[in-house]
Amino acid sequence: MKEIVLEARNISKEFHDPVTIQILNNVNFKIYKKEFVSVIGKSGCGKSTLLYILSTMDTEYTGELLVDGMSMKNKKEAQLALIRNEKIGFVFQFHYLLNEFSVLRNVMLPGLKLNKYSEQEIEQRAIEKLRILGIDKEALKKPNQLSGGQKQRVAIARALINDPLIIMGDEPTGNLDKKNANIVFDVFKELTHSFNQTLLIVTHDQEFAQNTDRIIEMEDGRIIKQ
Amino acid sequence: MKLGLKSNIAKSLLLARWKQTLVAAIGVTFSITMFITLLSFMNGLNDLLDGLILNRTPHIRLFKEIKPSEYQAINLSQEYKKSQNFIRSIKPAKSKNELRNYEAIVQTLKNDKRVLGFAPKIVAQIFYNVGATDLTGVINGVEPEEENRLFKFSEYIVEGNYIDLKNIPNSVILGKGLAQKMLTEMGAIVQVTTAQGQIVKLKVVGFFQSGLQELDKVQSYASIKTTQKLLGKSTNYVSDLQIKLNDMTIAPALAKEYQAIFDVDAEDIQTANSQFETGSSIRTLISYAVGITLLIVAGFGIYNILNMMIFEKMDSIAILKATGFSGNDVKSIFIRIALTIGLVGGLFGLLFGFLLTAVIDQIPFDTESLPTVKTFPVRYDPKYYIIGALFSIITTYFAGFFPARKASKIDPVIIIRGK
Ligand SMILES: Nc1ncnc2c1ncn2[C@@H]1O[C@H](COP(=O)(O)OP(=O)(O)OP(=O)(O)O)[C@@H](O)[C@H]1O
Ligand SMILES: [Mg+2]
Numbered sequence: 001m002k003e004i005v006l007e008a009r010n011i012s013k014e015f016h017d018p019v020t021i022q023i024l025n026n027v028n029f030k031i032y033k034k035e036f037v038s039v040i041g042k043s044g045c046g047k048s049t050l051l052y053i054l055s056t057m058d059t060e061y062t063g064e065l066l067v068d069g070m071s072m073k074n075k076k077e078a079q080l081a082l083i084r085n086e087k088i089g090f091v092f093q094f095h096y097l098l099n100e101f102s103v104l105r106n107v108m109l110p111g112l113k114l115n116k117y118s119e120q121e122i123e124q125r126a127i128e129k130l131r132i133l134g135i136d137k138e139a140l141k142k143p144n145q146l147s148g149g150q151k152q153r154v155a156i157a158r159a160l161i162n163d164p165l166i167i168m169g170d171e172p173t174g175n176l177d178k179k180n181a182n183i184v185f186d187v188f189k190e191l192t193h194s195f196n197q198t199l200l201i202v203t204h205d206q207e208f209a210q211n212t213d214r215i216i217e218m219e220d221g222r223i224i225k226q
Numbered sequence: 227m228k229l230g231l232k233s234n235i236a237k238s239l240l241l242a243r244w245k246q247t248l249v250a251a252i253g254v255t256f257s258i259t260m261f262i263t264l265l266s267f268m269n270g271l272n273d274l275l276d277g278l279i280l281n282r283t284p285h286i287r288l289f290k291e292i293k294p295s296e297y298q299a300i301n302l303s304q305e306y307k308k309s310q311n312f313i314r315s316i317k318p319a320k321s322k323n324e325l326r327n328y329e330a331i332v333q334t335l336k337n338d339k340r341v342l343g344f345a346p347k348i349v350a351q352i353f354y355n356v357g358a359t360d361l362t363g364v365i366n367g368v369e370p371e372e373e374n375r376l377f378k379f380s381e382y383i384v385e386g387n388y389i390d391l392k393n394i395p396n397s398v399i400l401g402k403g404l405a406q407k408m409l410t411e412m413g414a415i416v417q418v419t420t421a422q423g424q425i426v427k428l429k430v431v432g433f434f435q436s437g438l439q440e441l442d443k444v445q446s447y448a449s450i451k452t453t454q455k456l457l458g459k460s461t462n463y464v465s466d467l468q469i470k471l472n473d474m475t476i477a478p479a480l481a482k483e484y485q486a487i488f489d490v491d492a493e494d495i496q497t498a499n500s501q502f503e504t505g506s507s508i509r510t511l512i513s514y515a516v517g518i519t520l521l522i523v524a525g526f527g528i529y530n531i532l533n534m535m536i537f538e539k540m541d542s543i544a545i546l547k548a549t550g551f552s553g554n555d556v557k558s559i560f561i562r563i564a565l566t567i568g569l570v571g572g573l574f575g576l577l578f579g580f581l582l583t584a585v586i587d588q589i590p591f592d593t594e595s596l597p598t599v600k601t602f603p604v605r606y607d608p609k610y611y612i613i614g615a616l617f618s619i620i621t622t623y624f625a626g627f628f629p630a631r632k633a634s635k636i637d638p639v640i641i642i643r644g645k
Binding site: 048057058077078081085086094097109110115170 | 642
């Protein structure tokens with residue numbers, strides 16, 4: 001019996017601006033532990049929208065979302081923030097690093113917020129994560145001193161800092177060239193194989209998707225194949 | 227979650243925009259500086275002006291006014307008992323303006339714990355003779371030592387020594403304005419005529435300057451004994467009793483009490499100088515109004531910088547929220563920023579306010595009418611510093627509150643989708 005990390009039950013969402021359109025239509029799926037799942041589909045089919053719901057940032061939907069077996073329904077904003085902090089790592093197309101802080105500090109921030117370990121331990125862990133991603137040498141630089149690929153790897157290190165249940169990525173390689181995209185992809189592979197990390201990655205890259213454990217294909221707000 | 231983390235983030239955001247932060251903090255500094263200085267100066271001025279009157283005014287004055295009796299003969303008549311009686315052209319009986327039962331009153335006052343001290347006084351109308359002309363005026367018979375102890379008599383003596391009134395018989399201290407009109411000098415002999423027509427010669431042993439020129443042109447001081455002699459009265463004749471209390475605020479109530487017990491007229495300081503209180507409170511009000519206005523302007527400065535910061539840091543706020551910071555965390559980060567600006571700016575404001583006040587305190591301020599004042603008057607009062615500190619924290623808190631609330635409500639999805 002495989003452990004379920006994330007489960008979507010009949011998730012639907014509509015936008016009312018300017019006219020009511022259904023973006024997600026009864027989406028159902030399960031993500032199991034240690035799985036590397038990719039989501040593909042045409043532009044505008046609702047992949048990002050789905051991911052924002054799964055990440056608990058978007059709460060305006062119908063249906064039910066279970067993270068680690070827990071329903072996200074009727075949870076307060078602060079509770080959801082805590083769940084995101086502890087259980088979900090997120091990597092976006094854009095890196096969203098804070099230029100006021102060093103690379104190391106950026107990686108440490110969610111860890112400091114969780115406050116499970118002492119600051120020294122968090123720092124050690126952050127250096128360890130950076131080392132896995134091969135950028136521990138840049139730890140003391142400011143994010144704006146890094147290349148695009150390096151920044152994205154820092155963002156992945158940040159997503160990893162609290163050892164999340166699942167890492168979600170919305171086209172994390174979308175802004176990168178082929179070479180850097182491959183590096184990031186290899187990092188994901190390494191994370192699943194060596195560290196048993198569960199991953200859910202939205203991508204446009206067919207080749208990327210082919211190399212994952214499972215592909216969820218979407219069209220017009222529905223899952224057509226998984 | 228550690229308290230340090232939010233402060234740490236707040237600090238980094240502050241330092242990243244340190245120039246704007248500095249400008250906002252200087253705004254607070256400036257307004258608190260002005261607030262402290264203005265209040266210290268205005269209240270120094272209040273104290274000075276109050277001192278002019280209040281130091282010299284008894285808290286309660288007991289006297290007997292010459293007025294018609296309130297109890298007229300017709301009231302005795304049984305026949306008109308129930309009617310409303312109108313009487314015209316009544317005149318006072320030949321009663322004297324003398325405090326009767328003086329000894330008894332003195333005994334009672336001595337035993338009254340609420341009374342700090344009291345001094346007898348005789349106020350009499352006289353004429354100062356200058357050549358062929360007579361100047362009308364008032365002579366005050368006082369006990370010099372008591373007068374000095376309770377009403378700081380010596381502070382107004384610009385020449386001579388008040389104690390000479392006691393030591394030199396038939397001596398007088400003239401108002402400066404009066405002396406100028408009479409063209410007299412120290413040691414000269416002046417001649418006065420009493421209302422009863424008696425002519426007396428007095429030796430000038432000093433001049434006083436009260437700060438109120440009108441007073442100085444008509445008033446003079448002599449000892450009680452001299453005045454009694456002048457008026458041809460016995461040695462227990464006293465027209466006024468000036469009482470100073472430990473607590474000035476009970477004066478009106480106590481005045482009523484004495485009026486009833488002693489069967490005299492009693493006037494309290496609050497009634498006698500009500501217009502003065504008004505002046506003081508208006509000056510205080512103005513200083514508060516100006517101070518608060520400045521602070522509100524500074525508050526807008528903080529509001530602006532925070533709004534700008536939040537606008538610039540949308541991405542950072544979005545990612546903080548995406549990685550697990552709650553709306554309240556974000557709010558408290560920005561409130562911390564505002565409070566830091568307020569605290570630092572306010573602290574420097576208090577310091578500069580104190581320094582500026584100290585500088586004003588050194589500026590020479592010479593005025594004819596105030597012989598004891600040499601520099602601008604200021605009042606150092608910790609109260610203003612506490613109020614200033616509180617105001618700066620409260621205004622900056624509110625200036626920070628609204629932008630911070632806005633930041634806490636930022637929806638990360640909207641920001642991230644926008645990229
Ligand atoms: N705030 C909004 N109001 C109205 N419609 C929206 C809003 N946000 C997204 N949409 C619509 O929802 C649909 C799904 O958008 P979404 O971003 O999820 O697509 P996507 O699959 O991620 O596309 P892409 O691959 O281009 O990123 C789109 O048609 C978009 O126009
Ligand atoms: Mg998308």
